[in-house]
Amino acid sequence: MSYKEIYHRSIQDREGFWREQAQELSWYQFPNTILSKNENGLYRWFEDGMLNMSYLCLDFHIEQGRGEQVAIIYDSPATGNVQKFTYNQVKTQVAKLAGVLSSLQVVKGDTVVIYMPMIPEAVIAMLACARIGATHSVVFGGFAPHELAIRIDDAKPKIIISANYGIEFDKRIEYKPLLDRAIDESSHKPQNTIIVEREGMTIDYKDNYDLPYNQLMSNAKEAEPVEVNSTHPLYILYTSGTTGKPKGIVRDTGGYATALKFSMSHIYNANPGDTFWSASDVGWVVGHSYIVYGPLIHGCTTVLFEGKPIRTPDAGTFWRVIAEYKVNTFFTAPTAIRAIKKEDPDGELMKKYNLSSLNLIFLAGERCDPATFEWLGEKTKKPVIDHWWQTESGWPMLGIQYGDEKLSAKSGSSNFPICGYEIDILDDDGNKLDRKEEGFVSVKLPMPPGTLMDLWQDTENFKSSYLSKFDGYYLSGDGGYIDEDGYYFIMGRIDDVINVAGHRLSTGEMEEILAAHPAIAECAVIGVEDELRGQRPIGFIVLKDGQDKTENQLEEETIAMVREKIGAVAFYRNTILVKRLPKTRSGKILRKTMRLIADGKPFAVPSTIDDPSILEEIRERMKDRKLSLAFE
Numbered sequence: 001m002s003y004k005e006i007y008h009r010s011i012q013d014r015e016g017f018w019r020e021q022a023q024e025l026s027w028y029q030f031p032n033t034i035l036s037k038n039e040n041g042l043y044r045w046f047e048d049g050m051l052n053m054s055y056l057c058l059d060f061h062i063e064q065g066r067g068e069q070v071a072i073i074y075d076s077p078a079t080g081n082v083q084k085f086t087y088n089q090v091k092t093q094v095a096k097l098a099g100v101l102s103s104l105q106v107v108k109g110d111t112v113v114i115y116m117p118m119i120p121e122a123v124i125a126m127l128a129c130a131r132i133g134a135t136h137s138v139v140f141g142g143f144a145p146h147e148l149a150i151r152i153d154d155a156k157p158k159i160i161i162s163a164n165y166g167i168e169f170d171k172r173i174e175y176k177p178l179l180d181r182a183i184d185e186s187s188h189k190p191q192n193t194i195i196v197e198r199e200g201m202t203i204d205y206k207d208n209y210d211l212p213y214n215q216l217m218s219n220a221k222e223a224e225p226v227e228v229n230s231t232h233p234l235y236i237l238y239t240s241g242t243t244g245k246p247k248g249i250v251r252d253t254g255g256y257a258t259a260l261k262f263s264m265s266h267i268y269n270a271n272p273g274d275t276f277w278s279a280s281d282v283g284w285v286v287g288h289s290y291i292v293y294g295p296l297i298h299g300c301t302t303v304l305f306e307g308k309p310i311r312t313p314d315a316g317t318f319w320r321v322i323a324e325y326k327v328n329t330f331f332t333a334p335t336a337i338r339a340i341k342k343e344d345p346d347g348e349l350m351k352k353y354n355l356s357s358l359n360l361i362f363l364a365g366e367r368c369d370p371a372t373f374e375w376l377g378e379k380t381k382k383p384v385i386d387h388w389w390q391t392e393s394g395w396p397m398l399g400i401q402y403g404d405e406k407l408s409a410k411s412g413s414s415n416f417p418i419c420g421y422e423i424d425i426l427d428d429d430g431n432k433l434d435r436k437e438e439g440f441v442s443v444k445l446p447m448p449p450g451t452l453m454d455l456w457q458d459t460e461n462f463k464s465s466y467l468s469k470f471d472g473y474y475l476s477g478d479g480g481y482i483d484e485d486g487y488y489f490i491m492g493r494i495d496d497v498i499n500v501a502g503h504r505l506s507t508g509e510m511e512e513i514l515a516a517h518p519a520i521a522e523c524a525v526i527g528v529e530d531e532l533r534g535q536r537p538i539g540f541i542v543l544k545d546g547q548d549k550t551e552n553q554l555e556e557e558t559i560a561m562v563r564e565k566i567g568a569v570a571f572y573r574n575t576i577l578v579k580r581l582p583k584t585r586s587g588k589i590l591r592k593t594m595r596l597i598a599d600g601k602p603f604a605v606p607s608t609i610d611d612p613s614i615l616e617e618i619r620e621r622m623k624d625r626k627l628s629l630a631f632e
């Protein structure tokens with residue numbers, strides 16, 4: 001069948017289509033009900049099906065004879081360590097850790113926070129939770145204790161699993177002191193922590209509270225998978241919204257498993273036994289879906305890479321991993337490719353490696369500029385596909401899907417809707433826009449399986465954030481358009497969310513942090529274009545009356561505040577002192593106009609502005625300080 005035929009069927013006969021896809025999995029009880037609504041009017045997939053994600057990712061493949069196939073290749077240029085784990089070995093470790101959790105009275109329905117670097121134990125921890133029906137919440141290791149504390153208070157974990165340290169290039173990040181600070185700050189106190197002790201650093205354990213992973217594992221009894229309902233929350237993954245409170249995206253089990261299985265064949269064109277490498281971090285949705293659950297559900301070998309695209313040791317490291325492990329499908333973020341391109345523009349390092357195993361390269365996480373897309377295709381001579389998705393969707397919404405015909409990806413575009421996603425571009429009043437007109441990228445309800453079920457214990461916020469703007473649609477938060485050939489272009493966020501080096505961050509949260517500075521009367525943080533990271537935040541501040549701090553002092557102090565509260569990953573480096581912020585007569589800060597000025601783009605002076613002269617001040621200050629590409 002052609003892509004168009006498959007796609008149309010997925011929209012016209014949603015239940016029939018996804019029932020068939022669900023049959024690709026081994027359920028304890030196949031669902032009778034395919035699509036339904038819960039008591040809050042929210043869609044649910046496969047409501048009465050019973051399954052277990054850890055069984056599907058491990059035991060099932062062992063039963064099918066894949067026990068001795070490598071499941072995880074751990075490659076750590078950071079430590080010089082390479083380890084390969086077969087499906088049998090991973091299953092044993094997962095079952096043991098599940099046994100440890102059970103012995104600590106973790107039961108189905110409990111939550112466990114995982115705050116870990118990119119080590120195999122992080123994957124084992126996720127699967128161990130899934131095995132006993134505990135809902136995990138992985139927190140990206142680059143977040144500061146304050147961010148971790150917010151998530152602990154929201155998810156209320158019984159246990160936190162962490163490690164003694166992570167590595168960023170050649171710098172050790174000590175996790176245990178960060179974890180201790182987060183637990184001090186949070187109101188909810190977990191019952192225990194479990195700490196993986198990597199070689200080379202001993203830590204202070206609080207007796208009977210911090211439990212050493214290795215010691216627990218040496219006495220552990222293996223636990224069997226527990227049957228859970230399809231709608232059982234496999235995980236909560238917090239993502240930045242427009243305020244300081246991150247959104248706890250809740251993922252179900254059965255819908256997600258079905259969608260991932262479908263995506264592995266139909267989007268990534270992967271076969272069981274293939275090697276799949278997603279160069280992301282387990283702390284992001286890409287890590288959840290395509291380091292851990294997707295490749296393992298499909299019987300692939302997944303690569304867990306503890307390194308960076310450059311300087312570990314050089315910009316050839318990605319190509320070395322692909323050649324060494326005969327990677328068939330590779331997924332990364334445009335920032336990583338920009339970093340490699342900057343250091344190895346002619347692809348000389350790439351030429352040292354045999355990339356013949358590689359079939360397809362996928363990009364996502366942020367907008368990919370055409371120059372990066374084209375460079376990658378030209379140098380690797382492989383098909384490159386930019387595809388679009390979010391923490392909320394859990395798997396791709398736009399991309400190239402396999403059918404009988406060969407569709408080609410268009411530079412700058414995230415291509416076409418994937419099965420089950422009916423994607424329209426709407427104007428502010430919810431009317432469908434014509435081709436080439438930019439508007440709100442919105443997905444018609446019901447969304448396909450695997451997409452977010454709800455926000456963790458906050459259905460009202462779920463409805464108001466995503467479902468209330470346009471009746472019958474999910475609001476993605478992105479702006480974009482469809483071109484004359486039907487290709488979709490995602491142009492960036494239309495809210496206070498930015499993407500810095502593929503990391504999703506909230507400028508709204510940064511504003512809340514800056515506003516707490518005693519000398520600052522008001523502020524606005526916007527994302528400006530950045531050559532390497534795609535975007536980076538810049539803050540504009542107005543002083544309180546009587547304050548006489550200099551811009552330099554304020555810059556230093558606000559940088560420290562953002563680093564302390566969110567983490568270095570926010571990459572907040574610049575604060576600009578202005579006399580006033582541009583506002584409408586009703587007091588709304590004109591952030592969009594500020595962004596256009598900062599990026600040197602044409603803008604219309606809004607008719608509602610109270611004082612147009614302030615726009616010129618913003619432009620002059622950006623120019624003085626050469627703070628964006630437009631003014632360098």
Ligand code: COA
Nearest residue numbers: 141142168280284286308333335336339365501502568569
């Ligand atoms: N733990 C602790 N700190 C982290 C971290 C982590 N997991 N990730 C980033 N940081 C820190 C960095 O060490 C750096 O700290 P510093 O200011 O003290 O030097 C800061 O956050 C900014 O990091 P980053 O913006 O990533 O810059 P970098 O110079 O360290 O690395 C790249 C630049 C391009 C190599 C890196 O950003 C990269 O690999 N990007 C691709 C990311 C990606 O794949 N994202 C996709 C997720 S789906």
Ligand code: AMP
Nearest residue numbers: 364365366367387388389390391490504
């Ligand atoms: P996250 O939830 O961290 O995965 O970030 C999701 C956001 O990243 C989206 O809402 C987009 O703004 C952006 N994004 C992800 N993939 C793409 C893409 N292929 N093109 C443009 N933007 C993207």
